[in-house]
Structure formats: structure tokens, C-alpha cells
Amino acid sequence: MSSTGTSGRRVGSETRAEILRVALDLFTSRGFDGTSIRDIAEALGVTKSSLYYHFAGKEAIIRALLDDRRSDVEELLAWIDEQPPGTDLLHRAAMRWVGSTSPDRIRGMRFAHANRPVMRKLADDGGDLRAWFDDVVRRVLPEDAPVADVLRARMAFDTVSAALFAAQTTAATEAEVVEAALAATAALTRSTD
Amino acid sequence: MSSTGTSGRRVGSETRAEILRVALDLFTSRGFDGTSIRDIAEALGVTKSSLYYHFAGKEAIIRALLDDRRSDVEELLAWIDEQPPGTDLLHRAAMRWVGSTSPDRIRGMRFAHANRPVMRKLADDGGDLRAWFDDVVRRVLPEDAPVADVLRARMAFDTVSAALFAAQTTAATEAEVVEAALAATAALTRSTD
């Protein structure tokens, strides 16, 4: 877009987004606690202090990361509300959710995997990831659904996560992961009733 | 066993086991990085230095924890080797694995969930958790099995983990979790072929 000349340094305009990108990468591969502000700064080619200009601190960065992912679930909730109620709503909603898995969402999941303790700490202050899916499952199952059904439903929505974990030491591509997840979701929601 | 008198302090004989118990608890709830040696010491009512008498350091503690869980997988491997080969070996092995889930193993899984970054760091030095299941899946599937089947198999063995995660904001008991996991494993291994 803008001409940056021959400098190797980072531009100033989209710095915030770039910080988030790099931070997501590092938090995912080394974990939140295993990643220092300095690590992020070095990866960006700037100093720690620069980061403090853009974010109040390390926690502010991870919060911004979470906000980015929230909209996906909200979109799903909105879609569900538009649907005609029926016994196959769980199946359709779960298939839709898993089938619409984007690379961004996969990145978000890897991040969540690597940072469950931090996520839970943030969850206590509000803005939980788990709570989002409470809503989803609540709308997709009858109110008095037995625990077994609730667990099965939640697992059906979370197959990408499971497949991602399963793929950890294999050479599976992301497409294959999503495919496996879809198959699992189908298997889990076929004979719910 | 031995008479300790009226002292409120911890006994000296089984200290090692007690350290591991407390450390497992704390590592699970707050994460490895979120738990300091001091935290463990305080929970035990002793000082940091005492811990260093029993363990070389923080990493030695987590390694001891991992060793405890290794035997489970080795038992499964031994069982598999005794089985007559057949197409339903995956189903039987996975059902056996999931069905034999003990409270200890659940504790181990919660621990693993909360500490994936550390686990992966330890994995690089050998003694990986993932690698153990590489062996399991290798013996239970044909050598040239397509990726989809490998992923499905790994997911089938890991349903307790998935169910545990799914149960996070629910009131599900551990028995219900295992039950849901068994159902999922059955669904995932029924029409493998």
C-alpha cells in the first residue's frame, strides 16, 4: 500500500494488527507464559517499550486476541435463532459450525489448546469461551436434555479441536483435519434423538 | 503407620508422594508456569528448600508425574500384542482403553490439558505422550492406512479427553464423562473397516 522505501523496519500504520499476528503465533507455539514481551518485540524487530505504546500490557494483547474470535460464535447463535426448531437442529448446527472452520479459527483453536490455564483465568473476569457454547447447546437441545446428550452435543461441536489434537504427530493437512472432524460430528449427531 | 505424635507438620516418610500429589493439583488448576515452587511448598506447609531435597527442581517434579502415567499406555500396548489380529482390533482396543479409565488417569488428563506447552517441551527431550499413542495406532491399523483412518483412530482413543473438555461448564460426573466417551468411541469405531 504505502511506500516504505528500503528500510527493513516495520511500518507504523498497521503495527497493532501485526503485533497481534506475531503474538498469536508465539503464544501458540510456546504458550502465553513461555512467551515474553521481549520475544514478541524481537520477532517484530522492535523494542519492548514500543509494544507498551500499543497495548497496556501482556494481558491486553491476549484479550484483544480473544475478542477477535468471539464474533464467530455470535454468528452461529444468530443463525440458530433463524432456524425452524426441529429434532435435527443439533446435527445441522454442528455440521455447519464444523464445516465453516476457517484457517483463522484453527489458529484460534491451536492457541486455545496451548493456553488453557490462561484462558480459564481470563474466563473468571468474564468473556469465557466455554460460556459461548453453553448458549449454543442450550438452544439446540431441549431444556431438560439429559447430561449424556449435552456432553455428546458439546463434543459434536468440538470435533475440530479433537481432530487437531489427534493430528499432532501426523502429517495430516488442515483440510484432512476438518474432514475428519466433520465425519466425527456426523457420527456423533446421527442417532441423537 | 509410624507414630508421629501431636505435630501438625508433615511426616517425612511419604513426603515425595505427597509433593507429587499437591504438585499435580496445582499444576492442573493453575498450570505449570502459573505454579511456583513456593506455591507447592506453602500448600505443603514447608519451605522451598525442602522440595529441593526431594527433587532436583521443578522439571524433575513434572517428569516424575509423567512417569507415573506412562505405565498405563505400556499395559495397553502389551495387551494389544497378545490379541489375535483382526479388523475389529481398533474397536476393541479403543473400547478397552476408554473403558478402563481410572480416576488417576482422569487426573492425568486434566493435567495434560492444562499443560500442553510444557508437555511439548518435555516431549522434545524424549518421553512424549503423543509418541506413545503413535505405537498404539500403528499396531491397531494396517500400515498403509489413509490419514482419515489414522485421525479417526486417534480420536477414538482420545474421547475421554474430549468429553472431559466438553463437560467443563456442566455438572457432569466423571462417570458420566466416561460413559459419554465410550459412546463416542463406539460411534467412531463402528464402521471403520
Added chain:
DNA sequence: GTCTATATAGAGATAGAC
């Protein structure tokens, strides 16, 4: 908006008395 320099706090770990 980015830098240098520094304040401050907490971690893991060790020495050595008891």
C-alpha cells in the same frame, strides 16, 4: 511512535546451619 535506561518484583536454585 520508537528508542535507551532503569525500577521493581518474582522466579528457580544453592549454601550451609541445625
Added chain:
DNA sequence: GTCTATCTCTATATAGAC
């Protein structure tokens, strides 16, 4: 086998120049 005291390192975060 547990203690007190201390070392060392690294982290987050801030102050203030440019």
C-alpha cells in the same frame, strides 16, 4: 530432612529523551 539467607536471572512495566 528441614530450615534461613542469599544469589542470580529474567520478567513486566515505566520514565523520559528523541
